[in-house]
Amino acid sequence: MLLPGDKIVAEQRLGPGIIAPPLEEPRVVLAGEDSWSDKVVFINTNTKRYTPANRDYVVGVISQRLADVYRVRLQEYSKPVRLSHLAFQGATKKNKPNLNAGDVVYGRITHCDKDTEVEMECVDSSSGKAMGFGQLKEGSIISVGLGYARKLLFDGHPVLDAIGAKHQYELAIGMNGRIWVKANDDKTTLAIRNWIKEAETKGAQAVNLVK
Amino acid sequence: MSRFEIYSPEGLRADGRRWNELRHIKCGINTHSKSADGSAVVEMGASKVVCIVQGPQEPETRSRVREKATLSVSVTVAPFSTTERSKHVTNDRRLQEMSANLQNLFEEAVLTHLHPRTEIVCSLTVIAQDGGLLSCCINAMTLALIDAGLPMYEYVSACSVALFDQTPLLDPNNVEETELASVTVGIVGETDKISLLILERRLGLDRLPPALELGVEGCKVLRQVMDKEVRRHGAMRLASRAE
Amino acid sequence: MSSIEQAFVQSLLEDQKRVSGRRLNEARKLELAFGGSYGHVEVKMGRTRLVAQVSSQVAKPRDDRPFEGLFLITTDVSSMASPRFENGRQTVDELMVTRLIEKAIRRSNALDLESLCIVAGQSCWMVRADVHYLEYDGGFIDASCIAVIAALLHFRRPDTSIDGSRTIVHTLDERPPVPLSVLHVPICVSWSFFDNDIIVVDADEAEQDLRIGSMTITINKDRDICQFTKAGKIPLSSQQIIECCEQAHGRAREITDLIHEKLKQDFEKRNRGNMGFDLAENDR
Numbered sequence: 001m002l003l004p005g006d007k008i009v010a011e012q013r014l015g016p017g018i019i020a021p022p023l024e025e026p027r028v029v030l031a032g033e034d035s036w037s038d039k040v041v042f043i044n045t046n047t048k049r050y051t052p053a054n055r056d057y058v059v060g061v062i063s064q065r066l067a068d069v070y071r072v073r074l075q076e077y078s079k080p081v082r083l084s085h086l087a088f089q090g091a092t093k094k095n096k097p098n099l100n101a102g103d104v105v106y107g108r109i110t111h112c113d114k115d116t117e118v119e120m121e122c123v124d125s126s127s128g129k130a131m132g133f134g135q136l137k138e139g140s141i142i143s144v145g146l147g148y149a150r151k152l153l154f155d156g157h158p159v160l161d162a163i164g165a166k167h168q169y170e171l172a173i174g175m176n177g178r179i180w181v182k183a184n185d186d187k188t189t190l191a192i193r194n195w196i197k198e199a200e201t202k203g204a205q206a207v208n209l210v211k
Numbered sequence: 212m213s214r215f216e217i218y219s220p221e222g223l224r225a226d227g228r229r230w231n232e233l234r235h236i237k238c239g240i241n242t243h244s245k246s247a248d249g250s251a252v253v254e255m256g257a258s259k260v261v262c263i264v265q266g267p268q269e270p271e272t273r274s275r276v277r278e279k280a281t282l283s284v285s286v287t288v289a290p291f292s293t294t295e296r297s298k299h300v301t302n303d304r305r306l307q308e309m310s311a312n313l314q315n316l317f318e319e320a321v322l323t324h325l326h327p328r329t330e331i332v333c334s335l336t337v338i339a340q341d342g343g344l345l346s347c348c349i350n351a352m353t354l355a356l357i358d359a360g361l362p363m364y365e366y367v368s369a370c371s372v373a374l375f376d377q378t379p380l381l382d383p384n385n386v387e388e389t390e391l392a393s394v395t396v397g398i399v400g401e402t403d404k405i406s407l408l409i410l411e412r413r414l415g416l417d418r419l420p421p422a423l424e425l426g427v428e429g430c431k432v433l434r435q436v437m438d439k440e441v442r443r444h445g446a447m448r449l450a451s452r453a454e
Numbered sequence: 455m456s457s458i459e460q461a462f463v464q465s466l467l468e469d470q471k472r473v474s475g476r477r478l479n480e481a482r483k484l485e486l487a488f489g490g491s492y493g494h495v496e497v498k499m500g501r502t503r504l505v506a507q508v509s510s511q512v513a514k515p516r517d518d519r520p521f522e523g524l525f526l527i528t529t530d531v532s533s534m535a536s537p538r539f540e541n542g543r544q545t546v547d548e549l550m551v552t553r554l555i556e557k558a559i560r561r562s563n564a565l566d567l568e569s570l571c572i573v574a575g576q577s578c579w580m581v582r583a584d585v586h587y588l589e590y591d592g593g594f595i596d597a598s599c600i601a602v603i604a605a606l607l608h609f610r611r612p613d614t615s616i617d618g619s620r621t622i623v624h625t626l627d628e629r630p631p632v633p634l635s636v637l638h639v640p641i642c643v644s645w646s647f648f649d650n651d652i653i654v655v656d657a658d659e660a661e662q663d664l665r666i667g668s669m670t671i672t673i674n675k676d677r678d679i680c681q682f683t684k685a686g687k688i689p690l691s692s693q694q695i696i697e698c699c700e701q702a703h704g705r706a707r708e709i710t711d712l713i714h715e716k717l718k719q720d721f722e723k724r725n726r727g728n729m730g731f732d733l734a735e736n737d738r
Contacts, residue, residue: 076537077537077538102456102457102460103456104456104458136458137458138458138461138462139462140458141456141458180458186466186469186471187471189462193473194475304549307549308549311546311549311685312685315685315686315687317686319686319687320686394682398689399689404691405684405691405692405695406684406686406687407686408669409682409684410679410683411681413562413563413679414679415677416678416699416700417677419679419695419696419699420692420696423695424692
């Protein structure tokens with residue numbers, strides 16, 4: 001647990017929540033847990049509002065369909081981001097996906113700076129492969145804290161393993177705090193939803209609920 | 212007013228009707244053919260409402276652009292509509308609520324999805340009030356929407372029922388409405404299923420079923436009266452085209 | 455609301471299940487807490503949270519009703535409750551909430567206005583109930599109605615006496631304050647309609663966004679329907695309507711008992727070590 005103003009000594013690259021002013025020691029600017037890996041260190045805070053950042057995986061809901069782009073809402077009451085009709089696997093000018101307002105997509109942020117509209121894609125543009133991105137059909141969506149979503153995505157969670165041991169399910173975790181769940185039937189989907197929600201507050205103890 | 216004047220032991224009401232009698236209904240369709248796409252006048256006893264329908268047309272505000280047609284309803288009450296001349300009130304909450312109820316009710320009956328991204332503007336003007344205001348508005352709106360040529364599943368008809376002890380009184384006038392509790396019942400088509408039910412005064416739960424039953428019967432009669440008028444008008448138009 | 459979520463909720467409902475785990479005709483648990491001052495109530499229903507505060511002041515009665523006091527209910531829906539509400543702008547839904555509470559409590563004569571008269575045509579009590587919404591998760595109508603009526607029951611106004619032509623308002627030290635005369639306890643129960651004729655009681659926010667229509671019944675313990683609003687969407691047979699009323703009556707009985715029990719507990723706490731005077735100071 002670190003607080004703004006704390007000093008931090010790291011050889012890795014500095015991620016979100018840490019700044020290194022010139023000629024000064026790196027300093028923490030957000031309150032939260034420090035998260036270390038071989039390459040990077042960052043502060044994991046559990047905020048609610050999502051600010052898009054490049055290469056973030058997101059689950060979004062299409063809010064509007066325009067001539068060549070969709071507008072995708074990443075959170076309720078937030079500004080939508082752009083998703084080109086061509087940013088899908090195998091999409092060409094003649095063969096475009098047919099999505100409507102209300103449909104759900106999984107993709108990643110590709111373009112994000114302060115002067116232009118944020119853009120996302122549902123295909124890995126370097127390889128042209130879907131990489132698991134695209135439209136999400138059926139299932140259900142829950143909203144969780146952003147820190148918890150990141151934790152689930154990067155570190156995994158015992159509750160996910162426990163659910164996996166018991167049920168077959170599909171999962172898409174967005175760093176915008178949206179998690180898409182789909183199991184074989186609604187009853188299981190609902191149960192998995194609740195377990196994941198419970199684990200946000202109860203932590204590893206939620207594993208007992210699954211059993 | 213004494214209780215016997217409302218409903219005498221002989222079974223007569225103040226205006227001479229029996230408990231299950233409607234007032235005289237007079238309705239006209241296509242009454243304002245020059246100024247509106249659809250129009251109608253409905254008189255129930257001394258109550259009189261004019262409804263004007265414009266549209267479907269392009270909405271004025273962007274928020275009304277939806278995948279279904281937006282019904283926007285406004286109700287205005289003429290200052291001379293009551294015995295005491297009242298000041299002109301524009302933003303009355305009671306009227307706003309009534310418009311919202313009308314809008315919700317008619318969204319059930321009108322096939323709004325056939326006219327996406329349009330607005331249907333219904334303006335109701337209350338010329339004279341003598342009880343049964345909401346039901347009079349509903350009936351007038353049905354006729355005006357039919358006149359405007361909008362696709363509808365069925366007629367929407369409504370009438371109110373007041374309760375004098377255990378006796379339901381059909382289509383109460385102003386005197387009865389101020390003295391007794393009353394319910395307004397609205398149905399879509401010729402069914403026993405109730406689409407609209409509004410009650411604003413205290414009423415014992417056990418007295419409700421007979422009132423609903425009578426209300427539905429009243430609505431069915433009103434539907435017939437309106438249907439007759441629409442057919443009469445239709446026949447007249449056909450005849451004039453044949454000439 | 456996404457289309458998959460819509461389909462998910464709908465298919466659960468068709469299976470007689472709800473996302474919250476409740477049964478279709480099961481309302482959320484009601485939590486009721488009285489504050490330090492008289493007439494302050496906080497109501498929680500699931501994640502919906504609101505506060506009602508009743509206050510009174512001496513005012514002049516209306517010219518056309520000289521024997522009656524004044525009673526005012528105000529509701530304040532701000533963006534504090536949910537980002538869906540904009541400050542200072544009232545939508546039609548909010549208007550309907552306000553109107554319904556007004557009809558349920560004020561127009562059903564839950565508060566005996568004549569008892570608020572001090573000197574006919576000269577002075578009377580003006581009772582205000584202010585409802586503030588703190589958090590929104592559906593069911594504003596039901597929760598605010600409960601809050602207002604509980605606040606009215608909890609409220610104590612200062613006692614008054616008349617000395618010649620002067621009206622004296624006694625402070626709480628001089629004379630014990632007087633409860634308002636509440637004639638009956640109306641309780642609102644709201645139903646939501648979904649496709650395939652599914653009727654659900656006490657919808658939460660997600661369900662409210664998906665519903666195609668709603669119906670609100672206000673009923674008291676004595677089986678008096680105080681207000682009934684249903685405008686379109688799903689046609690119901692009169693048996694269904696009566697059945698809904700019966701269910702609403704059951705809930706009204708439950709809630710009324712709960713309110714009375716909480717009131718009893720609260721006043722016992724206030725009066726501890728006192729000779730039966732319920733002075734506000736005792737709590738402090």
